[in-house]
Amino acid sequence: MIYNIEFETLPREAIEAIQLRRLKDTLERVYATVPFYRKKFDEVGVRPSNIKTLADLRRFPFTVKQDLRDNYPFGMFAVPMDNVVRIHASSGTTGQATVVGYTARDIKMWSELMARALAAGGATRGDIIHNAYGYGLFTGGLGVHYGAERLGASVIPISGGNTKRQVQIMRDFGPTILTCTPSYALHLAEVAEQNGIDFSGLKFRSGIFGAEPWSEEMRKEIERKLHMHAIDIYGLSEVLGPGVSIECVEAKKGLHIAEDHFIPEIIDPKTGEVLPDGEVGELVFTSIVKEAFPVIRYRTRDITSLNREPCICGRTHVRMNKVSGRSDDMLIIRGVNVFPSQIESLLMDIKGVEPHYQLVVDRVDNLDTLTIMVEVGEATFSDEVRKLQDIERKIAKNIKEFLGVSAAVKLAEPRSIARSEGKAQRIIDRRKI
Amino acid sequence: MGKLEQISVFLENQPGRLCEVTRILVEANINIRALSLADTTDFGILRLIVSDNEKARKELKANGFTVGTTDVVAVEVSDNPGGLHYIVKLLKNVNVNIEYMYAFVEHSGRNAIIIFRFDNIDAALKHLKESGVRIVDGEMVYRM
Numbered sequence: 001m002i003y004n005i006e007f008e009t010l011p012r013e014a015i016e017a018i019q020l021r022r023l024k025d026t027l028e029r030v031y032a033t034v035p036f037y038r039k040k041f042d043e044v045g046v047r048p049s050n051i052k053t054l055a056d057l058r059r060f061p062f063t064v065k066q067d068l069r070d071n072y073p074f075g076m077f078a079v080p081m082d083n084v085v086r087i088h089a090s091s092g093t094t095g096q097a098t099v100v101g102y103t104a105r106d107i108k109m110w111s112e113l114m115a116r117a118l119a120a121g122g123a124t125r126g127d128i129i130h131n132a133y134g135y136g137l138f139t140g141g142l143g144v145h146y147g148a149e150r151l152g153a154s155v156i157p158i159s160g161g162n163t164k165r166q167v168q169i170m171r172d173f174g175p176t177i178l179t180c181t182p183s184y185a186l187h188l189a190e191v192a193e194q195n196g197i198d199f200s201g202l203k204f205r206s207g208i209f210g211a212e213p214w215s216e217e218m219r220k221e222i223e224r225k226l227h228m229h230a231i232d233i234y235g236l237s238e239v240l241g242p243g244v245s246i247e248c249v250e251a252k253k254g255l256h257i258a259e260d261h262f263i264p265e266i267i268d269p270k271t272g273e274v275l276p277d278g279e280v281g282e283l284v285f286t287s288i289v290k291e292a293f294p295v296i297r298y299r300t301r302d303i304t305s306l307n308r309e310p311c312i313c314g315r316t317h318v319r320m321n322k323v324s325g326r327s328d329d330m331l332i333i334r335g336v337n338v339f340p341s342q343i344e345s346l347l348m349d350i351k352g353v354e355p356h357y358q359l360v361v362d363r364v365d366n367l368d369t370l371t372i373m374v375e376v377g378e379a380t381f382s383d384e385v386r387k388l389q390d391i392e393r394k395i396a397k398n399i400k401e402f403l404g405v406s407a408a409v410k411l412a413e414p415r416s417i418a419r420s421e422g423k424a425q426r427i428i429d430r431r432k433i
Numbered sequence: 434m435g436k437l438e439q440i441s442v443f444l445e446n447q448p449g450r451l452c453e454v455t456r457i458l459v460e461a462n463i464n465i466r467a468l469s470l471a472d473t474t475d476f477g478i479l480r481l482i483v484s485d486n487e488k489a490r491k492e493l494k495a496n497g498f499t500v501g502t503t504d505v506v507a508v509e510v511s512d513n514p515g516g517l518h519y520i521v522k523l524l525k526n527v528n529v530n531i532e533y534m535y536a537f538v539e540h541s542g543r544n545a546i547i548i549f550r551f552d553n554i555d556a557a558l559k560h561l562k563e564s565g566v567r568i569v570d571g572e573m574v575y576r577m
Contacts, residue, residue, distance in 0.1 A: 376499050378500070378501065381441070383480055383503045383550065384478075384532055384533070388443075388476065410475045411443070411445075411476050413444070413497070414498070416445065
């Protein structure tokens, strides 16, 4: 079903006309209200009035995650705090998180885009949606929640964790749509099996999975084990949250970007040059409707390509292919974004801990695991087991508190962490996605 | 006086790591007087009393091990029922905590020697001496 038939099936010329008008408005607004953008535009000598066609957007500077950190917490907001009704943030150590805000109209718009996304994935107003995305600062839980209510479906706001109970609720409440990360979906299947519950006997029709990259192989596995359509959803808090783009259940081939709200570009991550449609590069977004937190040419670091071929579902919005990787070293662990540098700074905060560490990411029983190997130097070493275990616990606790992911900490002998060409190999990712 | 220097070595819980330590000590011609190994699922702490601390520490560090030194106390314990109980009770009475302990390989005459690691070594030593307990000092232990 197409939730907003008028806007989701606009002819190309109409989409571009809307984009141009909204882009001009957004650029005027950020130039007037956000000192960061005014300074950046002045530095390269561009003015919002320079926009004559959509192609003129490429004359404007990029925005990167570091810019958001530098303006922590509210420096990038384009409206007074009086008008901000919601705040979300990505994981980060203190002062490093990226904080985003929403006006009442932004929340309404986001709900609409999420309603569109749920509908594209096969949901309608009669559905019961089992929403296992985390509720909180993370945009996943509340994003889906508001979209589901907008659609008129019934939401079970189960959030993450307590998997055994989730499985019981699935059996008892009979939800028809599942929303969570794809790895958690597979974990649910396993726990269900252990508890004698077969997904083929449940009422699910579709699952809408996102917040981490996943492959076509994983789609097949989920569809086979969970007996439902597995749909990819994409979003990031800096741009909106979930609902930026969505696969349609009809094609399951690429994610339709809400082009009446966002302008996508694909660039060469090294040169910053805009690449033609179809070429693989880094995805860049400009928001053209958002009020509280507009972003201009925001570099997502996600690697993908755009596909403008018509889609069998009838939607005219451009499709992005499944994200195939990152152009930086960010790890996505159980849907949580983690930069190795954040872990490093948490380690360095603990007295005596040396900067010799390695992050090992693996997938065990379909759940991501993070193990942090830390070399023991003389400053941290003790003849007492208790003191060494205290250090392990302290590291794990700080990582859980600041980054929101559980990590196993293992102490290692000096120089036991492999170094190549004198430089330590910091990340070992054993996951097969 | 009465303190004894113990060296401790960090070991990953992997086959061959202890063997590496003993190999290094053999090659340096160092004799192990007493040892204990504390282990967890992923690491172990080897505690050693050796004939030449300085040399042992140098050789182990040169081979990439993390080495620490701690003061411990070697106590002569009567090799009879109640011998250890007597010592432990003395320490309980003055509220000294025993972090860990292990037995010495050799005897001193008819008595056993036990190595103690205390949370408050000075208080422990003072009280043991006042109670007439025999403390084996470092020089004697290294030469044994």
